[in-house]
Amino acid sequence: MAGSPRRAASRRLQLPLLCLLFQGATTILFAIFVRYNHETDAALWHWGNHSNANNEFYFRYPSFQDVHAMVFVGFGFLMVFLQRYGFSSVGFTFLLAAFALQWSTLVQGFLHSFYSGHIHIGIESMINADFCAGAVLISFGAILGKTGPPQLLLMTLLEVALFGINEFVLLNLLGVRDAGGSMTIHTFGAYFGLFLSRVLYRPQLEKSKHRQSSIYHSDLFAMIGTIFLWIFWPSFNSAPTSLGDTQHRTALNTYYSLTASTLSTFALSALVSGDGRLDMVHIQNAALAGGVVVGTSGEMMLTPFGALAAGFLAGTVSTLGYKFLTPILESKFKIQDTCGIHNLHGMPGVLGALLGVLVAGLSTHDAYGDGLESVFPLIAKGQRSATSQAIHQLFGLFVTLVLATVGGSLGGE
Amino acid sequence: MAGSPRRAASRRLQLPLLCLLFQGATTILFAIFVRYNHETDAALWHWGNHSNANNEFYFRYPSFQDVHAMVFVGFGFLMVFLQRYGFSSVGFTFLLAAFALQWSTLVQGFLHSFYSGHIHIGIESMINADFCAGAVLISFGAILGKTGPPQLLLMTLLEVALFGINEFVLLNLLGVRDAGGSMTIHTFGAYFGLFLSRVLYRPQLEKSKHRQSSIYHSDLFAMIGTIFLWIFWPSFNSAPTSLGDTQHRTALNTYYSLTASTLSTFALSALVSGDGRLDMVHIQNAALAGGVVVGTSGEMMLTPFGALAAGFLAGTVSTLGYKFLTPILESKFKIQDTCGIHNLHGMPGVLGALLGVLVAGLSTHDAYGDGLESVFPLIAKGQRSATSQAIHQLFGLFVTLVLATVGGSLGGE
């Protein structure tokens, strides 16, 4: 009889102890391995006698802050409120994201900036850590309300590690281009979460129960998330690109792609409903698909027309997904996609990867001139043809899907 | 008898078909006409061998993002929630703004950056498109709840075209200065909307009905919009100015003007109420009038004192307008100004234009030194006297008022 309260007490201690354990471990690992890089270390920076105007920090910081705002305000508010899991969920996404930032700094640091026995950090590591936290929050959009915080923390541990490995394989080993993360962030995050969700399938989960109360204000809060994502997505896709025309072009392509996905979402949402009325869930999500779909090709010479066409397609596919595919995923495949991440991140992410295959395969020296070096360095150096780059891009999508589905399935066990 | 459901069905199809038609048309026009400019095209940029530090993109992008946030968060939340037209209105402003961004890229592109048979786009076209979307949202603040989404889309088509023409006449033909758009954005948007509203006059529209429920949380949402507009207005006015001291000075003038309009709004709001209590509608709107009133003169040598005095005056006039003028507009002129745009954008916009006339007329070579070239290039080149510039500014206001009122009246037919 004493067992039950004792077990309850130990369950109560799980979350705080896990937080303390994880924070303790990352603090020790930071002490051993993590150092300022040449731009953040006082002695290293001034030794080279750099001028302030050449400090990459100033070219990247505004984009970084927009990404940071998107991840925390956008994903936090949109995903959580959408299905009305209420306040504690906002709190937990906050915790998971904060842990993901630290842990991915270590994982990505070992893979990307480890030399002389240390990890070196600066603005790039902050942007990359935020990207990883974004993928984690996407995944949890599929499993909200199905498992407890200690389990979520453990899954974050796994997902961040796999995210780092997948990104390393794609960008460093395969020479794949994926600045805005159609593959590494959206496809990976979505399918990891969906396969997690499959393992955690709970037939008794009633969606309707969560929808009954306070829908009006929840929708407004979700709309704050939507608008934040919409306005900052150009910064998200362009944050890690080469400086100059590439970053500028990426922001421009994303901006116009989003306007087109917004129009196609309104059109399709009204068409597929029986009575011509708009479904606010479509507006809050599918309107953003234009940002996801140019994640890979946004830095390429997609052309302004290409950006509009891509956005239009993404909004259409995403809205149709909400209407027709999500119910099938649950009934046939036992995948309960709580926030519809398959429609906002999964399908538009795969589409974006395929669009990247196409645009990379069509790239020519004429179209890029000397700018080819910034976008496709391997083609510029003559180590790869455009067709070969396209094939590598396609293989990168395949690797991402394998790692995400296997990882998600394992993570749920 | 079969006619009625058929008509209902055709009405249901109006919005989606219009969205698809408009998106299809802009996509085709983009394919034919729109190209990257020299800063966003990989081949063009690298051909000139520019360094990153000289890329204008990096000087303008942070301001652009603030403008983008203002237009979507600020105007969206403030205008809609103010009169509690609820969620669907937020959705529609989102749709209208997205369409306005595409369509104004085409209209403004033909007028401003059309050469070699193409429109060339980059960060400036994104800023200008956002400015135009801002004017559209201002106008719809006067007609919310009075007409359906298909009509709103058609009016956007008209207003964007007229906005582009008015801006072209003022800036390019008349040589008028109006960086922050006191005339081109606020005066134009407000009077276009007010004259639309007059044509759409609905005597049975009961304002009180919309105010009864959920006022507390609606006011908080509106306050989010107000604060976003307040903090980002310095970026709005300075986004399109010359780089260097001009942009810096514009942000500074706007910042201080807003502090003064805030104090005068609180003072006047308490004075004009019978019982000393503040009216939240005044705070949410009139406090922002300081941003509107320095839209033209913010880039000029207004002096810090001038910024405070202008803000003080604008807050005063705007608050008095809510109290005394808005009821008269409705009862005598049948103009139902749903969100009070005449007080926030109309009168402060006209005041801002007149302040621009004054400050331009007082400009001297001594006060501006070599900086005269950036602010008044025609005076610097000796093609115009300060007095002549002032007269041109005044004529610009006249043109704006004519185009806005005629356009608004036609738009409502």
Place this chain on the structure above:
Amino acid sequence: MAGSPRRAASRRLQLPLLCLLFQGATTILFAIFVRYNHETDAALWHWGNHSNANNEFYFRYPSFQDVHAMVFVGFGFLMVFLQRYGFSSVGFTFLLAAFALQWSTLVQGFLHSFYSGHIHIGIESMINADFCAGAVLISFGAILGKTGPPQLLLMTLLEVALFGINEFVLLNLLGVRDAGGSMTIHTFGAYFGLFLSRVLYRPQLEKSKHRQSSIYHSDLFAMIGTIFLWIFWPSFNSAPTSLGDTQHRTALNTYYSLTASTLSTFALSALVSGDGRLDMVHIQNAALAGGVVVGTSGEMMLTPFGALAAGFLAGTVSTLGYKFLTPILESKFKIQDTCGIHNLHGMPGVLGALLGVLVAGLSTHDAYGDGLESVFPLIAKGQRSATSQAIHQLFGLFVTLVLATVGGSLGGE
């Protein structure tokens, strides 16, 4: 009998007349004393023939806008909604902050940029004015609901003046380093507010009454404030530092410190509650303590490990403060800390000052190289040893505590 309505009328006129008086006085003082500086004056800037790329404005403006957003969205929403004093409080913090921006421009201008008989303003004066407005809003977090708006305006008058004097003594006379304001903003603002609160002690103030209604949505609004503060704090601490590696390092340290304070807050909040549930007030506040605690040392060579350890400690102390210290402050010392500013700003501010003493004392030429000049100019010039700098830092904390407590006690009379 006629006296009572007359007195009521005069009370109604207090706020508007005070607003008009203050606005009139600052406008006259601006006219006499305030001028554009060499970066905002058209003639002065172009005279020197500066290039745009060297314009400090472009390095500082993005950080400035984040600070501006933090002060108005963050402090406004977080502090007010936390204890549910409702809409009018948001309005008043808006008024107080707007007045503080003008008045602190004058006070700080006389102390810092007064030459040739004038105060010279630009981006630095906007950042400094926002910092001062932040301190004012922190203080009012302790006295919300205890006194009327006219009294709050008078206290702002006093606090802004003392804030300027304290900052001048620390930074200019004592050569203390405090970029992110652990001492000048957080410690000063918190203890000024707490001693004000003591004088305004109202035993009948029932906290519980304010908590009963609409907690769910109020918590969501407060969470918007929390997330804004969390994402923009790296900009807050780095806004006034030297350009280059120092600003970059400060943002990095703050970013990681906040992740650690978030994890320790979740751990401690669950541990100290009887039933393992999280207290949302802890999450909304203590998670931010990591930003406060590196306010002084963030620009120093704190190391990434140091940032995590500091954040961890701050989150722990802050959460324990809410649980154990706040009730004692009220019962034993008659300090009703309405929003818990002692836990978010007071203790973490003092901790941050002490951490600054430690890190300054440990600074060596080896660790900073030529970068020592940017962080500790007096040590670099050989005018001071590291130990002497540490002692000056400690004395700076002492001065801040004395000025804040004496000022707060006087302000309440």
